[in-house]
Amino acid sequence: MSTNQPEAAVAPATATSMTTNIALVASFAALTAVCSIVAVPLSAGSTPITLQTFAVILAGAVLGARRGALAILLYMAVGFAGLPVFAQGFGGPAMFGRPSLGYLLAFPVAAFLIGFLVERFRARSWVLSTGLIIGAGVAGSLVIYAVGVPVMAAMTSMSFPQAFVFNLAFVPFDAIKLVLAAIVAASIHRAFPDLLPRRREPDAA
Secondary structure, X not given: OOOHHHHXXXXXXXXXXXXXXXXXXXXXXXXXXXXXXXXXXXXXXXXXXXXXXXXXXXXXXXXXXHHHHHHHHHHHHHHHOOOOOOHHHOOOHHHHHOOOHHHHHHHHXXXXXHHHHHHHOOOOXXXXXXXXXXXXXXHHHHHHHHHHHHHHHHHOOOOHHHHHHHHHHHXXXXXXXXXXXXXXXXXXXXXXXXXXXXXXXXXXX
């Protein structure tokens, strides 16, 4: 019996998988750009409330660590290249002088962490899956705050305690976005159980 047939079957499957991954990464990068359009500033010149964190959590929770982070990095690359895809229509190198820079730079790290935790602690139950994603989203949100608050303080006249207190205004809105993202992600995984990458098991000795 010829051994060429199985090898021929692997190549199309690999190509299809790569094409699907590219499409998913590009789609979630576009979703993040769309979510940045919704921006409500708390005060003049301040960091606005946006749906970006919703997209970041969703990307990590749905796509997993690697693809989720790549989607956010693609979004950032397009924005830093000059397209106005950041909050309030900003884009280009000018973003490096914005108070929201720290939050933005933390997005891919948060997406990776969320994806890693969701991949590692996945659950079959929709309720359990939603709860696990919320927990992962909390961890990702803390990473965003940990980077965003000090950078905002450094780029404004605020002290760190003032920036920390100012950041508290985002927490209730972020909590709502987190729960919504968890519900959507858990529902997507229930409909498409093979969408999230599976952890590789160590080879048996």
